[in-house]
Amino acid sequence: MEKREAMDQSLELVKRSTLALVGSNGDGGYPNVKTMIKADHEGLKRIWFSTNTSSRRIGQFRRDPKACVYFLDDEAWKGLMLLGEMEIQTDGESRRRLWHPGDERYYPLGVDDPDYSVLRFTARRGNYYHSLANADFDVE
Amino acid sequence: MEKREAMDQSLELVKRSTLALVGSNGDGGYPNVKTMIKADHEGLKRIWFSTNTSSRRIGQFRRDPKACVYFLDDEAWKGLMLLGEMEIQTDGESRRRLWHPGDERYYPLGVDDPDYSVLRFTARRGNYYHSLANADFDVE
Numbered sequence: 001m002e003k004r005e006a007m008d009q010s011l012e013l014v015k016r017s018t019l020a021l022v023g024s025n026g027d028g029g030y031p032n033v034k035t036m037i038k039a040d041h042e043g044l045k046r047i048w049f050s051t052n053t054s055s056r057r058i059g060q061f062r063r064d065p066k067a068c069v070y071f072l073d074d075e076a077w078k079g080l081m082l083l084g085e086m087e088i089q090t091d092g093e094s095r096r097r098l099w100h101p102g103d104e105r106y107y108p109l110g111v112d113d114p115d116y117s118v119l120r121f122t123a124r125r126g127n128y129y130h131s132l133a134n135a136d137f138d139v140e
Numbered sequence: 141m142e143k144r145e146a147m148d149q150s151l152e153l154v155k156r157s158t159l160a161l162v163g164s165n166g167d168g169g170y171p172n173v174k175t176m177i178k179a180d181h182e183g184l185k186r187i188w189f190s191t192n193t194s195s196r197r198i199g200q201f202r203r204d205p206k207a208c209v210y211f212l213d214d215e216a217w218k219g220l221m222l223l224g225e226m227e228i229q230t231d232g233e234s235r236r237r238l239w240h241p242g243d244e245r246y247y248p249l250g251v252d253d254p255d256y257s258v259l260r261f262t263a264r265r266g267n268y269y270h271s272l273a274n275a276d277f278d279v280e
Contacts, residue, residue: 019214021210021212023163023172024171025169025171026208026223029165029204030223031171031172031173031206032171032221032223033161033163033171033173033208033221034210034221035214035219064169066168066169066170068163068170068171070174072161072175074159074175079175081173083170083172
């Protein structure tokens, strides 16, 4: 598979995905995986998430920002693995970026609720597969 | 959520899952995630997979057997993360265990094809979630 085609198909997959599987470095040297809602994205380079400040993943990314964000279309046997860094964004602009009316259900204090955390993943490289074909590429 | 209930629901989820997301420790300290077909399981304790000997994951598990096996029901918002060790099984019994008629499509030399590798994951502990409830448990 050509890199260009892999990147085009990757972007298609990210656009139509509502969920991502997020890999982190957990306790005791074990990789961890968790489903998270893709809140926003900028091409393949940045993927945004939000979660509870108190969640296990926030502690893990504070200790080690290395992360994997994986998108999957299991019916078509397509998948994209992005590798990069996950950063916790504390600025007001990032917090407002992902906030939707009604999110007070989860965060009663609103966009400044200290339990509301915004995560921004920055991809360095990717691997896309479709059936038995796959390609590695850098994400610029 | 009670541990007993979490383990019962976990086993249900494993039984009806055909795929798992497998986390490994990849190059440069990055967690990696890959979709794999669940070939067999023994309760929650052991999950079996097969793959190409030449695949990237085999090299990763040779270097570091620490693994995560994640099962997902995204419609019901349920998920199970198992943490443990992934071992490459080279004995004939393990190889025959997962072999199905027709697998010669992928491994032309049959069950002894050197590119056919069998992986056995042994779980140490788990975390099951359903909606906002979740529970940790040890896998005995």
